[in-house]
Amino acid sequence: MADEKWSKETFENGYTSGKVIGEPETDNSEWEVRRLEQGKLGGDLEEFFTQGVAPLLSPDYRIVELGPGRGSWTRALFSVITQGEIHTIDLQDIRPWVGDLISKHPNRLFINQVNIGEKQYECLAENYFDGFFSFGVFCHMNLTAIEEFLITLRKKLKKKAICIAQYSDWEKGLKYCETSPGNQYNENAFNILFSKYKFEFEMLRARSPMEKLHILIKKRLQSKYPEPEISSNQCFWVRNDKKTMGKLLKNAGYRIIKIDMGFFKRDSVAIFEPR
Numbered sequence: 486m487a488d489e490k491w492s493k494e495t496f497e498n499g500y501t502s503g504k505v506i507g508e509p510e511t512d513n514s515e516w517e518v519r520r521l522e523q524g525k526l527g528g529d530l531e532e533f534f535t536q537g538v539a540p541l542l543s544p545d546y547r548i549v550e551l552g553p554g555r556g557s558w559t560r561a562l563f564s565v566i567t568q569g570e571i572h573t574i575d576l577q578d579i580r581p582w583v584g585d586l587i588s589k590h591p592n593r594l595f596i597n598q599v600n601i602g603e604k605q606y607e608c609l610a611e612n613y614f615d616g617f618f619s620f621g622v623f624c625h626m627n628l629t630a631i632e633e634f635l636i637t638l639r640k641k642l643k644k645k646a647i648c649i650a651q652y653s654d655w656e657k658g659l660k661y662c663e664t665s666p667g668n669q670y671n672e673n674a675f676n677i678l679f680s681k682y683k684f685e686f687e688m689l690r691a692r693s694p695m696e697k698l699h700i701l702i703k704k705r706l707q708s709k710y711p712e713p714e715i716s717s718n719q720c721f722w723v724r725n726d727k728k729t730m731g732k733l734l735k736n737a738g739y740r741i742i743k744i745d746m747g748f749f750k751r752d753s754v755a756i757f758e759p760r
């Protein structure tokens with residue numbers, strides 16, 4: 486499954502979700518990126534931010550953002566964090582992509598590039614942050630890596646800090662990507678998953694315990710499914726769902742406020758706080 490090396494290579498030119506809130510300022514390409522992202526996710530990015538995220542934040546909060554890429558969500562966060570600080574951590578050097586933010590907020594934006602295998606995040610002060618935000622990152626991290634990251638993050642957060650994180654949800658993703666328009670927007674990505682995880686997807690598709698049993702027996706009789714044709718490091722959508730994420734958050738020492746905010750048809754976004 487996906488890992489940090491894969492992420493570092495795949496996103497080396499920076500990833501953007503477009504201008505996620507407000508009118509685009511430059512040209513139609515910003516709209517186009519946002520329209521495509523919204524189609525992939527099955528939800529409205531601006532609605533998610535203005536109705537879901539913004540009300541949870543205060544202007545003076547200090548926020549950690551994991552994996553900002555080209556800064557789509559960092560720009561949205563600054564529209565609310567008008568007095569506080571945003572500290573970003575990314576495997577890439579994001580400076581060339583967020584020059585506008587560096588100029589606008591020289592004393593309130595702190596950019597940290599981290600190495601593959603980073604464990605301690607010493608660039609972040611302990612017991613300092615009021616919030617954590619991440620979009621498009623946990624879906625590319627192995628579950629053990631998410632758990633380790635969250636355990637370290639906990640030390641950096643104040644008690645009652647608010648955390649918002651998008652993650653991959655195979656159950657939702659499968660449903661969304663089997664019908665239109667989800668399948669049109671996610672065709673390549675999900676074709677890779679469907680071929681690599683045939684058994685897992687058959688199990689998710691099964692409507693009754695009998696059907697599940699039948700698939701298990703078939704698997705047993707065949708002893709195993711044919712080897713996937715693609716290499717494992719190409720598979721980017723980590724197997725996660727609400728139940729697994731719930732367990733992981735509890736193990737890492739968090740209290741779940743909402744396991745899915747419900748804004749997107751493909752992915753889930755959890756709200757949680759340190760226990």
Ligand SMILES: C[S@@+](CC[C@H](N)C(=O)[O-])C[C@H]1O[C@@H](n2cnc3c(N)ncnc32)[C@H](O)[C@@H]1O
Nearest residue numbers: 492496500501502552553554557575576620621
């Ligand atoms: C798909 S992009 C998302 C960018 C942005 N958040 C968005 O939604 O438009 C993922 C970003 O997370 C970064 N990333 C992935 N895994 C990471 C890790 N373990 N630690 C730090 N950054 C990571 C990548 O370098 C990349 O910039």
